[in-house]
Amino acid sequence: MASTQLRSQIRRVAPYFRSLSLTGEPGCGEEAVARLLHQMCPVHELGFAMVHATEAEEWFGGEGVVDWRGVGLLYLPEAERLSRAAQEGLLRMMRQHGTQTTRVVAFVGRGLKPYISAGFFLPELAGYLASLRVALPTLRDRAADLPALIHDRLQRRRMEQAAVGLRTRPVYATDSFLDAAAEQEWPGNLYQLNDVVDWLVEHRAGVPLDAEDLGAALKSSEQKPRPVAARARLVKLDQIVQEHIRNVLLACNGNKLKAAEVLGISRSTLYRMLDAAEAGPLLLAG
Incomplete structure (x- = not known):
């Protein structure tokens, strides 16, 4: 395992x-x-x-x-x-x-x-x-752990709600629900699992869960935008630009010509921006 x-x-x-x-x-x-x-x-x-x-x-x-x-x-x-x-x-x-x-x-x-x-x-x-x-x-390689992970998340949510004085009905994870969960790919791993359990606590409390409930929760998780950090990054604009250039270059496997096309700038402009980068000259394939 x-x-x-x-x-x-x-x-x-x-x-x-x-x-x-x-x-x-x-x-x-x-x-x-x-x-x-x-x-x-x-x-x-x-x-x-x-x-x-x-x-x-x-x-x-x-x-x-x-x-x-x-x-x-x-x-x-x-x-x-x-x-x-x-x-x-x-x-x-x-x-x-x-x-x-x-x-x-x-x-x-x-x-x-x-x-x-x-x-x-x-x-x-x-x-x-x-x-x-x-x-x-990955979570898809830990199917045997899913019942314990789901139970732990449910327990944590109940404790959080009790701490603020909320009375909630329990959520019942049936065998059919757990079997359906074990068949999922879970591309978002624990982030996605936690989103699913949280949705079920909010929308399916007090009723036995089945595969259809899991499907609804997964659909909601897929549509949910990832939260953006509330705290602003207090960094120079140049650093943000360089981070974006770096990410584009990596996505283009280091190909500067392709990266320049994606960024909408000339190759010579890209070279100048790289020369000015804090990280110094980049060892990239041409």
């Missing part, structure tokens, strides 16, 4: 790792795995710090080095989006301290190789982070 293998791997590596990468599709429980690694590592008494890409330069940027004392595990949920300044600062910290106390866990999706090839990620830093890899199974 995929989840059993994952737990076994976490138990094996937690006492010894210094830095590692989590690979897989978004929404496969990457933050939960990072927190479990923190709980099981030797420095679990120290804090857990999750640093998003928009906050990374505050942690790692500049000439100084942030004091890691008090941080047992540093989790980077968007490692591929770190700016060059943040990457250089993090690499400097890892060189100087060697993660003697603080453990570093980075979620890298399908891996950092495309970003290294395109010149967006420092190879040495990627080497540190990828010294050990833990692959996260």
